[in-house]
Amino acid sequence: MYGKRSRFLTIMLTLGLAFFYIPMIMLVIYSFNYSKIVPVWGGWSLRWYNELFQSQEVWEAVSLSLQIATLNATFATLLGTLAALAMVRFGRFKGRTLFGGMIVAPLVMPEVITGLSLLVFFISLNELIGWPAQRGFTTITIAHITFSMAFVAVTIQARLTGMGQDLEEAAADLGAKPFKVLTAITLPRLTPALVSGWLLAFTLSLDDLVIASFVTGPGANTLPILIFSRIRLGLRPDINALATIIILVIAVCVAIAAILMLRQQRRDLRDQQLAAGEG
Amino acid sequence: MAVVPPAGAAALAPNSLQTIVRHGLNGTQTVSDTPWLDQDGQKPLVQIKGVSKKYGDVTAVDNVDLDIYSGELFCLLGGSGCGKSTLLRMLAGFETLNTGQILIDGVDMADVPAYERPTNMMFQSYALFPHMSVEKNIAFGLQQDRVPKNDITDRVHDILKLVELEKFKKRKPQQLSGGQRQRVALARALVKQPKLLLLDEPLAALDKKLRKQTQFELANIQEQVGVTFIVVTHDQEEAMTLSSRMAVMDAGRFQQIGTPTEIYEFPTSRFVADFIGSANIFEGRVSEDGADHITVQTDAVEIFIDHGQSLSVGSRIWVGLRPEKIRIIKSDDAASGLNQISGKVDDIGYLGETSIYKVELPNGQIIDITAPNQSRPMDREQRITWEDKVMLSWDPSSAMLLSS
Known part of the structure; x- marks a missing residue:
């Protein structure tokens, strides 16, 4: 049954993939459409790309989003790693279960609630100590860190648990003090998880519309906020062009990741051959 | 009776392996082959006094006493869950004691963290650092002690020679076979010249033929370097071949302690008689x-x-x-x-x-x-x-x- 290729499965797969990718392909094609009205084909053109590159508003939003995402990812990785280390490597301590629950709570909290509560918090804080005077870059960044940290903590926690403690114990046994164990053994071993945690936090921040809308202020438009506000005024082809560029960047990143993975696989195979060769 | 040279005599020689081989690691040479019988002779290197360890309601180690002398190859033998590994981990400093005391060379280890103990451990999983070459794995312990660079190079070279792995020093652990990894783990633990080497099932991951061969190699190396070994094993044949003395453990207690001959010929309980042979x-x-x-x-x-x-x-x-x-x-x-x-x-x-x-x-x-x-x-x-x-x-x- 598994050997024969089932026609039914092939059709379902084709339909599934089509459902995912046809909208994107359409978006890419329409970004090259000369016509101002999206569904009407007016011939191939780079007109909207040209317009996009001229639009200061768009580039300011892109730049703001990238800055927030980078800062967010870095802090979220730092704090998330510390939280994960406390959970996995510090044994039992008082309030550990509560702490663990509080770390993962933002994962299940509806974004609307998170956004609203943060807005209330920032407003009250402003009343109390006069900071933040204005909502925008700083408040969005803080808001993003609070929720993406949870994702990083969970990623790192899984990796730490999977790694076991043998290597760290071995390093301590050989005379490495706790900080040295962290820098020489734990962190290098964690690198893949740190990278994926950072990228996850980066993507989450770049992607977020709901929370950012709550805590943003005048003039601070992230890219999702900008796109969403423009869509409300009607579909515009320059947004298609922007989306096409984003898709292209993501495609390049995925391709690089695939090549790196393939290389790693080859290296693993070579290692195994070496180990078996002169055993 | 023991001859005790001036303190630190072994540590000062840079061409250490020759020193190790000739004089023994700790500088002490046991005249008596059976120091445990020598009532007023040397002081035990390791003293375990009334040690217990509980995990919740489960007692892993139950009020055990044991003296181990310098130069011994002591085996802790028992089935899984008998507490032998827990005892070893307490010696290394990875587990705290609930009651009792462990002294190494007369010093109470209660407040000494793992990284300051005069012990080194060879892990069952070998625990080689996958992101470091063989050479760097072995040098790691010496670097922590701030040994001068030239000395590190020499000592790593000597120990690699001892375990016959000079050709493989640039390789990563995952590029080695099981037997080679085992020898790297041994070399890494030995290169710091510990007073006490703890080995957790050192041969368990090898196949049967290699294991038999390695048993003798391990005993030879121990004899050459003169370090005191404590080996945890579940394999009675391994314990018989390797040890100068052994302890048969069950349910967190020592059932009997003695030389392999004593244990085999004069077991004191049905458990030991049936467990050994x-x-x-x-x-x-x-x-x-x-x-x-x-x-x-x-x-x-x-x-x-x-x-x-x-x-x-x-x-x-x-x-x-x-x-x-x-x-x-x-x-x-x-x-x-x-x-x-x-x-x-x-x-x-x-x-x-x-x-x-x-x-x-x-x-x-x-x-x-x-x-x-x-x-x-x-x-x-x-x-x-x-x-x-x-x-x-x-x-x-x-x-x-x-x-x-």
Whole structure:
């Protein structure tokens, strides 16, 4: 049954993939459409790309989003790693279960609630100590860190648990003090998880519309906020062009990741051959 | 008696391995081969006093006492969950004690963290650092002690030579075979010249043939470098081959401590008699307690033993007989006298060099006897086969008195 290729499965797969990718392909094609009205084909053109590159508003939003995402990812990785280390490597301590629950709570909290509560918090804080005077870059960044940290903590926690403690114990046994164990053994071993945690936090921040809308202020438009506000005024082809560029960047990143993975696989195979060769 | 050179004598030599090999790592050389018998001799290197460890309701290690002397190769032997690994981890400093005290070289280890203990450990998983080459793995411990660079290079080179891995020093652990990884792990633990090396199932991950070969290598290396080894193992053959002394552990306690010969020839309990090798066990009562002997009446036979402690007549006791210590001959005669019993062959297992006979005794008990196959099977007269009547006998010194 598994050997024969089932026609039914092939059709379902084709339909599934089509459902995912046809909208994107359409978006890419329409970004090259000369016509101002999206569904009407007016011939191939780079007109909207040209317009996009001229639009200061768009580039300011892109730049703001990238800055927030980078800062967010870095802090979220730092704090998330510390939280994960406390959970996995510090044994039992008082309030550990509560702490663990509080770390993962933002994962299940509806974004609307998170956004609203943060807005209330920032407003009250402003009343109390006069900071933040204005909502925008700083408040969005803080808001993003609070929720993406949870994702990083969970990623790192899984990796730490999977790694076991043998290597760290071995390093301590050989005379490495706790900080040295962290820098020489734990962190290098964690690198893949740190990278994926950072990228996850980066993507989450770049992607977020709901929370950012709550805590943003005048003039601070992230890219999702900008796109969403423009869509409300009607579909515009320059947004298609922007989306096409984003898709292209993501495609390049995925391709690089695939090549790196393939290389790693080859290296693993070579290692195994070496180990078996002169055993 | 021990000769104690000036403190730190071993540590100052840069070309350390030669020093290690000639003088022993700690500079101490044991004159006595059996320091544990030497009452007023050297002080034990490791003193374990009343140590217990509990995990919740489960007691992993239950109030154990043990002295281990410099230069010993001591094995902790027991089944899984008997507490042997927990005890080793407490020595290394990875587990805290609930009660008791561990002293190494006279120093209480209670407040000494793992990274400051004069011990090194070889992990069952080897725990080699996958992001470092063989060379860097071995150098890691020396770097932590801020040993000068040139000395590190020399010492790493020497130890690689000892474990015959010079060719592989640039390789990463995952580019090595299981046996090579095991040797890297050993070298990494040895290069710091610890007072005490702890080995957790050092051979368990190797296949059977390599394991046998490595057993002897390990014992040789221990002899060359003179470091005190504590080896945890579940393999009784490994413990017998390697150790100068061993402790048989069960349920968090030491059942018996002694040399391999003592443990095999004079087990004190049924558990040890059965765990190390195999034993036929008879239950009985003391029928006579002489000055130089003891007689035990069992269901099957009266056993005369020319050694053992004094016991009151009538007390309940167990007697063990090793299968290879029983003589078996084909005979129709009825048993007459002590340490003799007739029986009927129930089953035979032919193993080539020896055969195992399962013999049914008059009371229905079936016991094992192993005997070498000295004569060729053509000799039909003497050959023992199924359903044959046989006579079993043993020396008065062969039986083992088991207290529980």
